[in-house]
Amino acid sequence: MKSLNIQSLARCVTARAVRLWIFGLAVAGAITTLPAATPAAAHGERSQQAFLRMRTLNWYDVKWSKTELNVNDEMELTGKVHVFSGWPQAVAKPGESFLNVGEPGPVLIRKSAYVGEVPVPRTFSMDVGKDYEYKIVLKARRQGRYHVHVQINVKDGGPIVGPGQWITIKGDMKDFTNPVTLLEGSTIDLETYGITWTYIYHFFWMAAATAWILYWFMTKGIIVRYWQVKAGKGAELIGQDEKRIGAITLAAVLLAVVVFYAAANKEFPRTLPMQAGLLTGISPIDEPRSTVAVQFKGGSYTVPGRELRIRVKVANNGKEPVRLGEFTSAGLRFLNPEIFTTRPDFPDYLLADRGLSVSDPNPIAPGETRDLEVIVQDARFDIERLSDLAYDTDSQFGGLLFFFSPSGERQKAEVGGPVIPRFQAGAAL
Template structure:
């Protein structure tokens, strides 16, 4: 007969199982806007495969580009003192063969500086067939994963054909890391599982709950553990320790040259920016025109460069708004770049005249696209910290690019 406690627990479990809904996660769209706008800005991202391109199992692809760690890093998440360069994919559909940050191998985590940029490169090998979205990603300690722009890649072939061979530093060739020494793994798992099962059977073969409860209630708990139990336990302790020593010896003999798992962090310097300070940007006012899906910014631009400049691009949260009136900006857009991340309509700048050297001008910038809503970025208006962050790309008359940060509070408006 079930008692009330058991019934309550069953009801609670049933409720948890049935009421809890599937969380419709699509990665970056479910991240808070401030995370996507004020942390990482990815640009010049290239993939060796086209968007919706196809790879066969075992073929490789490369992702590379530059990532800027925003200077106004959100206070609510940890600073990027410990980050790890990774990829955002739906599970291990690729394996990551190599990853570099400023040409430094990123086998381990590293620390980066906010306000600085770094070149990244990741080489992947196709593993599981299917249609997968592939992003570069940084895992930030205590903050989670921050993804960059992604493309769709179709992997064809048979997953069983996947092979990942390596040559060790001692010249040994391992044909397939996926199956290397797996027999050994199964063997030792079986040995330890057998010991665990034997120990468990030893105890549950006897009457368990009610009789033991009665003995304890009568104050005879010392009879629960017999002398035989103690002898068996002592034998097992000695046996297990002996087995550990033996296993350690066998392993050392088999694998003589090993390196411990590395616990330190890789050191990497930021990309030097000789043009820092050439273009100074100050946000004066920012609004989000809700019905029009427009981010409207009043910004003061100071040109400290020796040539005239024009605003060519506004980018935030992996969305790009190109000023179609600036040829250098249009030319900088790769035709294979994912369409859904580039606004179709032009970035509207009220004054298209170049900003002359030494001039300070106020510009009215309008970035309009449904992507603000589709990417769930308009929900930043519901954040306790309703602020935005973005990069502005300027181009001089020679086509040279200058990148500046812009950030500030943003308020909703219904007035165009």
């Protein structure tokens, strides 16, 4: 009786009904998915934890050579990065890193990248506590307005995103070209080179996969096979015809792989492997040792006021008086308006031009050591979700302090450590 019911149901489930069912599911999926597929405005760097952005890579002197380009125009993304000495234990150290650019797809292609004077087409190593200078050469490919970041991918640590700037690209993508001269002297366009065979190979294997799926699907169908397995007749699903088709398909696939490989090897006898090596020994920035020493003495973060207060002991070992002018962390710049009388060229959403103040604004004389209370307060601290450090396990911050002398000389000092979260405005440090 059970076998008779299965055979009756199998006759009822026609191939047309199954196809209509699959088609309906596909249409429903497309209708519900397409409205949500809107372009991304930025890269979600705010979703990264505060400790990851503050205590790993401290970006400074970041510059975009252009903010408006035409298709095929080139621009440079340059700057410096300080590898924080108090690198978090939960994040893999940057022994294997890759200099990259964060963008919504290949809207700009990366023509070249350098750390110092060394080209870095592949992974390189960085040392904790050192500073490195970088340059990325980009070429505009797709018209539109995009948020473009510097980014370093750390093995087992993920991407660490730096400051971003809005870049406008004008023109038409169909005019984009990417010419490259090969070793034998010929020139090819990487944008279109080999694209025909790429399509052929993809559609060939898609057609083969589709034929394989349709064969198994149309012979008995998924539902009928399910019923037979439930009825204990799963062993009868694969007969001699199915085994014969499987063997023929396997032989055809292996033959196609061999033929395609031989054809490609004949046309391109000289090939290079992917650049998967590790560049070591890249020298950090060779800069004079800072004459300003900073010792962290404690701090707090007041959640309602979006205010970071830190106590530091500053020793001026230079020949000129210095004043604290800037605190930078996670790509954000908090400026002392007494030092920065004009607004620097930097993305507005990352620039708090009146976000820094000190308890004693007087210059620190040469040879003097002074205790200072540094107040960092701006809504951007909360908008960029750096205030989440109050909820971290160890509640530690990190960043760079910049001191300026009357002659314009700048001194950099790393600062970081645990801060006490406070949930009441006006609480004492």
